[in-house]
Amino acid sequence: MGNYQDLCTLTPAGIQCNPQSAATSYLAQTCEGEPEPSRGLDEALIALGRRGNDPLPLLCLRCRVSHALETWLLVTYKAHHQATGIELAAMASYALDDDGALTIRTAPSERAPFTYARIASLPAGLISPFSAEVLRSYDPALCGLPHWAKLKIQAHNELKAYFRQHGLLLISDWALLRNSSATRVRQACEQHLRSGDTIESLNVLHSRYGPLYDAAKVVHKQATGKASGWQPDLAFLRKLAPEEDPFTTSDRLKAIAQAIRRFMTEKANQSLDQAAEAGYEAVDPASLSSPTNDDAPSAQELKALIDAALQRAMDQHMPQVLAPGGKNIDLLSCLWAGWAEGLKQRPLAERCGTSQGTVSKQLKPELQASAIATAAAVELKRHPAFASCGQSVEAAERLVTALRNHLLQPEREGDIAPLRRWVQTHQSQ
C-alpha cells in the first residue's frame, strides 16, 4: 500500500516515506480503487509518462522506485552493518535523493518539468535524483521496475566505492553468472532454486551465457571505457535463447544468480564457523634450525641470532611504513600508535576519527610482519643453522611463519609482542 503515493527520501531525521498528495490525486482519477503494486500498473504509468508531458505518472513511479531502493538498502544494511560499520544514511544518500519535486534541475540554475521527455533528453551519465536515472534507462521488456531499480543501484559507482571502503564488493548478477562453473550452478540450483525450471535446462542456458557475456563485455568496454555497468539488452537475451521470450530468459538468469548467492552465503557462513573453531599454534622460531651437532649454536645463541635479524629487519622496514609521506601521515601515525597500545579495530577507528574499513586498509600489521619476517629469514639463511630454508619449500615457509607469529604474539603472557614494542619505542622518540 502506498507504493505509488509515498516517496521514501533521506531526510536529516533518517529515511522517511512521505505521502505525495499530487500522486494520490492522480491515481484516484486514473485507477479504480486502491492501486495495488503490479507490473501492469507500472507499465500503464510508464506508457502515460512517455506519451504526454505530465510529470504525475512519473511521480507515482518515483515513489514505486523509492520503495524498491529502500527495501534493498535495509536488507543490505542489516546483513553487513555489524561486521563492517556501513551506515544506512550514507548508503541512502546515493539512492534516496528524490524530494518529490515536479521539476528537475537541468543546469546549475535551471529547472524543467520532471517529465519522461525531459529526463530522456538529459546528457548520458548519472543524473539526479537517482530515481530519474532508473526511470529513463528502464526497458519494460527486460524485467520489472523494482528489479531494475535494484540493478541500477548495484551498478552505482559511488555506492560501490563506499562499500569498497568498508571491505565489501558489490558483485552484479551478470558477473556472478559468468564466474560460476557448471558445477556450482548445478549445486546451487539443486539446493536453492526457486522457480519451476529444471536444473538441466538452466545449466544449458548458463553454458551458453559465458561466451556471449565475454563478447558483450568487450563491446561494452570499447564503447564506455568502463568494465562496470553492463546490463544484458534485448539483443543479448534473444541471442542467448532465441526460442524464448527475452523477459523469461532474464528471469531464468536471475533465478540462477539468486540460487548462487544463497549457495555462496551459506558456504561463507559455514567457513566462518569453521574458522572460529580453528586454533592458533605458536611455533618457536629457534626450534626450526637444522638438527644440532656439537658445533651447533645453543638455543640461546639461536634466539639471539633471530632477535638480531628481526631487529635489523624492523629497523630497515618500519620507518618507511610509519612515515611514508603524503596526506595520510597523521592518520597513519594515530593508527599505528593505537595498534601498538593493543587497540582493536573499532576503538581504533573511533580514536582516529575514521571508519573500520579505512583502519583495515591503512593498517596492515600482518602484511608488514610478513615482509619483516621474510627479510629476517633471508639474513638467517646465510647461517648454517638455517641453511635448509634455501632448499626446502616447507622449511622456508615454517621459518617465515614462525618469525611472523613471533613478531605479532608476545612470548609470555603480559609481554608485548616485538613489533608492537618496536612501534611504541619508535613513536616515543
Add this chain to the structure above:
Amino acid sequence: MTDDTTPTDLLPMPTGAIELPVSTTATSLRALAVAALKLALAERRLAIPLGPETAAEDEGRLLSLNRFGLQLATAGISADQLAVDVTPWAEVATAPQLLLAALVDEENDVVWFPGVLTGQELIAAASSAARQGDQLLLEPESFGGGLDRLFTLVQLLEPGALPRHALLPATQCLQTTIVAVADWLSGRLDGALAQIFGAEWQPVTQGAFRSGLTAATNDALALVAIPLGLVGKQLVCGQAADECIERFVLQMIATGNAPFAPDGLVLRLTAAMGGDLLPDGLSLAASQGSHEQRQSTAADTTIELVFHGGPELINVRLSYPGSDDLVLPPLQLPG
C-alpha cells in the same frame, strides 16, 4: 522448497585483497592482476625483479619473479574455478616453477591472490582436477598462502629448490594403468578413471533410469558411467562435460550370471537426456586381442558394443571428427 539463507548482493572483500588506484588503466583481468602484483611489491618495499618489463600483460606469457618462472592464472573475483593453461607445462624445459592464482573484480578494480602452487603441487592437484582441452580446472581453494607465500618462496629458495616439472597429458598418464572391472561390483572405482575421466559408479537401476532405457541389461552387475560432451568439435569428459550443450554418457556395464564374477562388458554410448539423439559421427571402438568392434552414430539414440570374459585386455577408444580421441585405460575382465 523452504530456504532460510538470506542471500547478499555484497561479498566481503577477501583479506589481503588489493585495491587498485582509480587511475588504473588496465582493461583485462590479466593486466589488472599484473598491476596488483606490482603494487604489492611496492607496498612491501620489495626490490625484486619482475619481468618481462614490457608485454607482461599479454595473455599466456610467463612471468619471471626474482629469476623464478611464474605462470599467472586469472578468473573473476567470485569464481569457483580457475582455468589454467597447461601448454607451458608440456615440457620440462618450458614449465614454470610456480603458478600464481589471481581473482579479479574488474568492476571494482580489486585483485585477490589466493596463493601459489609449486610445480610439484600442481602435478598433484592435476591428478584430481578436471580438464577442458588445454585447460586444467582448479578451485581457488587449491591455492594457498596468498602473495606472502609467493614472496617468501622467491626470496628464500634457491632456484634449484623449485624444479620444473612437466605435466603429462591425461591419457598418457593412464597408458600403464589397468582397470579391473570386477572391482566395480564392490563399488570400487579406479582413481585415475574417476579423477581424469570423471567416471562415476552408479547403481545399475539408476543407470537404466537415467539412460531412458526401458529394457536395462538383464544380467547387469555394476555400472560405471563417464559423462561426455562436445566443446565445438572437441570431445571432453568429466566435469568439463557439464558445460556442454551436446552431452552424452559412456556406460560401462559389467554383466554376468554369478553375482560376484562378471563375465561380460557392455559399452553403451547414450545421450545424457533419455531419448535424445547422439551427435552424428561419434565412433566407439574397442578391441580385445585380435577381436575388434566398432560402431558409429547416425541418427542414433544409443550404440552398444558387447564383450565377453577372457585373459586379454579391452582397449576402448572414442572418436569424433576433428577431435582428439578419448582413450580409456585398458579394462580387464576376469579370465
